Amino acid sequence: MSMFPASIAGRVIAPRSEEANPRGANFQTAVESLSQRLRRETAALHQEIERRLNLPESITNMDRYLTFLASFFRLYRPLEGRLKTFKQWSKIGISLEERLQSPRLAQDLSALGIAPVLIEDAPEDSLPALHSFAHALGALYVMEGLTLEAPFHLRHLQQSLGVQLTGATAFLGAHGASTGERWNSFTRCLDAHGPLLGARKVIQGASDTLQAIGEWVAYGTGH
Secondary structure, three states, X not given: XXXXXXXXXXXXXXXXXXXXXXXXXXXXEOOOOHHHHHHHHOHHHHHHHHXXXXXXXXXXXXXXXXXXXXXXXXXXXXXXXXXXXXXXXXXXXXXXHHHOOHHHHHHHHHHOOOOHHHXXXXXXXHOOOOOOXXXXXXXXXXXXXXXXXXXXXXXXXXXXXXXXXXXXXXXXXXXXXXXXXXXXXXXXXXXXXXXXXXXXHHHHHHHHHHHHHHHHHHHHHOO
């Protein structure tokens, strides 16, 4: 399943008549937003990571689910710590605190009897290098994309693991019915401000973060 569904892709704007378009009726002008460009330029990497991790099918029991949660928590806690060092979020209309996932992961781990405070962070070299706010914005794009996909994984696991998941679905449950709208709100901010910060840096931040998450989760879950 794709992290970034086709339904969020932007429009192709076509002229209504030859008068409006001197090149003729068959000519179309495609306006690609930054979120569309990100989706396109990270597609191959995303597909490779999806193939390696095989989520959610690879989570076949609660031990594997716990390993999955712990792996994400170990990476997300220090990664989100880095995101919080940038103070520009509110200036572009993003409430970072509301989008942090490590507190949700900690909640799930606690529900399963694991004390988050006893879990070590991933090593520094496992994190993506975020040299600027533009890179950080690209990182959040990837994390928000994973949040968008999470409810699909949850539905699969609820069928396979059932009531064993009770009380431990804050991370995959994301934001419930508002998950889609929160993604749309994020991409609107991304498309409005990302190009001004430097599109190439945003894309590099996204690619580095996607690579880091894929490699770390694969390592942490034994894939």
